[in-house]
Amino acid sequence: MMHETFVRTRFCETDALGHINNTSYFIYLEEARIEFFDLLGANMETQRWQFILASTKCDFMAQGYFKQNLVIQTWVSRVGTKSFTLNHKIKDTQTGKVIALGEAIVVYFNFDTQQSEPVPTELKEQLLEYHGAQAE
Amino acid sequence: MMHETFVRTRFCETDALGHINNTSYFIYLEEARIEFFDLLGANMETQRWQFILASTKCDFMAQGYFKQNLVIQTWVSRVGTKSFTLNHKIKDTQTGKVIALGEAIVVYFNFDTQQSEPVPTELKEQLLEYHGAQAE
Amino acid sequence: MMHETFVRTRFCETDALGHINNTSYFIYLEEARIEFFDLLGANMETQRWQFILASTKCDFMAQGYFKQNLVIQTWVSRVGTKSFTLNHKIKDTQTGKVIALGEAIVVYFNFDTQQSEPVPTELKEQLLEYHGAQAE
Amino acid sequence: MMHETFVRTRFCETDALGHINNTSYFIYLEEARIEFFDLLGANMETQRWQFILASTKCDFMAQGYFKQNLVIQTWVSRVGTKSFTLNHKIKDTQTGKVIALGEAIVVYFNFDTQQSEPVPTELKEQLLEYHGAQAE
Numbered sequence: 001m002m003h004e005t006f007v008r009t010r011f012c013e014t015d016a017l018g019h020i021n022n023t024s025y026f027i028y029l030e031e032a033r034i035e036f037f038d039l040l041g042a043n044m045e046t047q048r049w050q051f052i053l054a055s056t057k058c059d060f061m062a063q064g065y066f067k068q069n070l071v072i073q074t075w076v077s078r079v080g081t082k083s084f085t086l087n088h089k090i091k092d093t094q095t096g097k098v099i100a101l102g103e104a105i106v107v108y109f110n111f112d113t114q115q116s117e118p119v120p121t122e123l124k125e126q127l128l129e130y131h132g133a134q135a136e
Numbered sequence: 137m138m139h140e141t142f143v144r145t146r147f148c149e150t151d152a153l154g155h156i157n158n159t160s161y162f163i164y165l166e167e168a169r170i171e172f173f174d175l176l177g178a179n180m181e182t183q184r185w186q187f188i189l190a191s192t193k194c195d196f197m198a199q200g201y202f203k204q205n206l207v208i209q210t211w212v213s214r215v216g217t218k219s220f221t222l223n224h225k226i227k228d229t230q231t232g233k234v235i236a237l238g239e240a241i242v243v244y245f246n247f248d249t250q251q252s253e254p255v256p257t258e259l260k261e262q263l264l265e266y267h268g269a270q271a272e
Numbered sequence: 273m274m275h276e277t278f279v280r281t282r283f284c285e286t287d288a289l290g291h292i293n294n295t296s297y298f299i300y301l302e303e304a305r306i307e308f309f310d311l312l313g314a315n316m317e318t319q320r321w322q323f324i325l326a327s328t329k330c331d332f333m334a335q336g337y338f339k340q341n342l343v344i345q346t347w348v349s350r351v352g353t354k355s356f357t358l359n360h361k362i363k364d365t366q367t368g369k370v371i372a373l374g375e376a377i378v379v380y381f382n383f384d385t386q387q388s389e390p391v392p393t394e395l396k397e398q399l400l401e402y403h404g405a406q407a408e
Numbered sequence: 409m410m411h412e413t414f415v416r417t418r419f420c421e422t423d424a425l426g427h428i429n430n431t432s433y434f435i436y437l438e439e440a441r442i443e444f445f446d447l448l449g450a451n452m453e454t455q456r457w458q459f460i461l462a463s464t465k466c467d468f469m470a471q472g473y474f475k476q477n478l479v480i481q482t483w484v485s486r487v488g489t490k491s492f493t494l495n496h497k498i499k500d501t502q503t504g505k506v507i508a509l510g511e512a513i514v515v516y517f518n519f520d521t522q523q524s525e526p527v528p529t530e531l532k533e534q535l536l537e538y539h540g541a542q543a544e
Contacts, residue, residue, distance in 0.1 A: 011306055012159045012299055016150035016202055022461050023148045023434040027284055030431060034283055053430050057465035066152055147442055148435055158325050159302060162295040163420055170419055189294050193329035284431045286424035288474055295420045338424055 001130050002075040003039055005032040006093070009068045020064035025090065029056060029102045032072035032088055040126050052109040052116075054083065059101040069093040072102070076130040082116045083107045084127055137266050138211040139175055141168040142229070145204045156200035161226065165192060165238045168208035168224055176262050188245040188252075190219065195237040205229040208238075212266040218252045219243045220263055273402050274347040275311055277304040278365070281340045292336035297362065301328060301374045304344035304360055312398050324381040324388075326355065331373040341365040344374075348402040354388045355379045356399055409538050410483040411447055413440040414501070417476045428472035433498065437464060437510045440480035440496055448534050460517040460524075462491065467509040477501040480510070484538040490524045491515045492535055 005028075013024035037051060064070070071093050078085035088102030108119045119127070141164075149160035173187060200206070207229050214221035224238030244255045255263070277300075285296035309323060336342070343365050350357035360374035380391045391399070413436075421432035445459060472478070479501050486493035496510030516527045527535070 010299065010303060011151055012157045012302055014152035015147055016152070016154045018152045018154075021148045021438075022464060023431060023438060026431040026434050027282065030284055030429075031282060053468060055465065055467040056430060057463065059463040060461060146435065146439060148438055157302075158328060159295060159298040162298050163418065166293075166295060166420055167418060189332060191329065191331040192294060193327065195327040196325060283423055284429045287419055288422035288424070288426045290424045290426075293420045 002073050003032070003036045003130065005035045005072040005074065007031060007070050007072065009064060009066055009070065011066055014066050018065075020066075020068075022058070022060065025058045025060070025064075025100050025102070026056065028070065028072055028090060029058065029088055029104065032074045032102075033086060033104055033106075036074045036086065036130075040123065050109050050111050052107045053104060054107045055103075055105040057103045061098045061100055064090075064099045068099075070099065074130075075132075076127045077103075077132075079119065079124055079127045079131060081118055084119065138209050139168070139172045139266065141171045141208040141210065143167060143206050143208065145200060145202055145206065147202055150202050154201075156202075156204075158194070158196065161194045161196070161200075161236050161238070162192065164206065164208055164226060165194065165224055165240065168210045168238075169222060169240055169242075172210045172222065172266075176259065186245055186247050188243045189240060190243045191239075191241040193239045197234045197236055200226075200235045204235075206235065210266075211268075212263045213239075213268075215255065215260055215263045215267060217254055220255065274345050275304070275308045275402065277307045277344040277346065279303060279342050279344065281336060281338055281342065283338055286338050290337075292338075292340075294330070294332065297330045297332070297336070297372050297374070298328065300342065300344055300362060301330065301360055301376065304346045304374075305358060305376055305378075308346045308358065308402075312395065322381055322383050324379045325376060326379045327375075327377040329375045333370045333372055336362075336371045340371075342371065346402075347404075348399045349375075349404075351391065351396055351399045351403060353390055356391065410481050411440070411444045411538065413443045413480040413482065415439060415478050415480065417472060417474055417478065419474055422474050426473075428474075428476075430466070430468065433466045433468070433472075433508050433510070434464065436478065436480055436498060437466065437496055437512065440482045440510075441494060441512055441514075444482045444494065444538075448531065458517055458519050460515045461512060462515045463511075463513040465511045469506045469508055472498075472507045476507075478507065482538075483540075484535045485511075485540075487527065487532055487535045487539060489526055492527065 007028050009020055013020055015021035071091050073089045075087055076084060077087045084106055086104045089098060090100040091098050107116050110117045143164050145156055149156055151157035207227050209225045211223055212220060213223045220242055222240045225234060226236040227234050243252050246253045279300050281292055285292055287293035343363050345361045347359055348356060349359045356378055358376045358378060361370060362372040363370050379388050382389045415436050417428055421428055423429035479499050481497045483495055484492060485495045492514055494512045494514060497506060498508040499506050515524050518525045
């Protein structure tokens, strides 16, 4: 399984080189991450939980342009003890062309104690449902 | 008197038309406003006070470009009972060319009661020091 | 008639006050403006035309929040010789609450001669179809 | 040798968690990269050259806050045939605390032929002057 988030690029996300500025891709990746967390949360009503972003990365494969319709595919590539890794593929919805690849390392974090904690079993199982997916 | 804030435009603030995107000017105006509030606050240590932005506006007089050094001049054009108006002139520091004119209506606000309140006399006096300045 | 643009607020569009930052509203207004121009352009295939933003303004009526679904209603409030004025109302789609009011003065501009030009009759007629609309 | 870029965080770069949003760090990294390219360019007047960003990454070590004065240290960690890697350390200028670590893979690119090209010897030598620096 993998999650799909859809965005249409905005004019203010372009830059003077005529394409989407590199910083804008991290806006799209944040959107995808938050939608994915919402999705998990929808199944976990008995428990409030939080995440901290430890690291994020983007490989730029092709230029993106204004008014482009993009899909950001999100899946889980690693589930560790206290953290997990999300991978993203950003594609043009019309041509299927890969525009960028993203990655995010997310730490399971207790905001009360301000410390990382082991990923709960229930969440681990949810994450594993999105594990190993190969975005095409 | 008027306050001057200096910014150098960033690449990600441009857009595909090759100039500074209109949304970026509001980043500069926010910078100028916050610096101006800091300045006032520096003289008002006995009192914590807060502001709410009720309205903001920008007239675009000339195009701005990447790596341009800008000065944002800020002065007070109106001091009312519960609000005041700031005006801004954004100029190229090298040529003096006017790039944009800004305006902000700021309400004096009590965050505890969630209501606007009369601007205190001491603050009014501070604001009046920056009143009527004609940015050249 | 009026045009409606839909946006869902993003996390990176919030600020440390816990609400949508004032600069983000100008992103939404740009989205609405561009969609409106697209709409007009769709009816004007025989002619390439361009616009320049001369001024933009936003009145903040209520705080906006993360993950809020907003509609930006756009209509024409003035059609002049060489320019026209767009008005916007930003509302929460669920409650109908007005979050902000926007305005944009747009100049009809010839990029080849770098000069403003009279708004063509055909465009004037299109604009007048969206004139006088009262967003509710 | 390493290059230092100074930024003061802006209010609109924060988010509703009360700290600097992750996407804002990529604004700072772009600033640092562009300053570094300017620096190299200043020594290479006989030749116009261009770069393409192939990948960028940020590890978030500590939270950043509004009005924080940051220094972004930039150095070269790899010089390859057609590309090179920049590393960045973002620190609080007052406390020296490390806030984030950045990385960027940059490809030497000929915009006329739209192809990557070997990094010229002169540029390689310039890059090597910033190689191996250990930011403290």
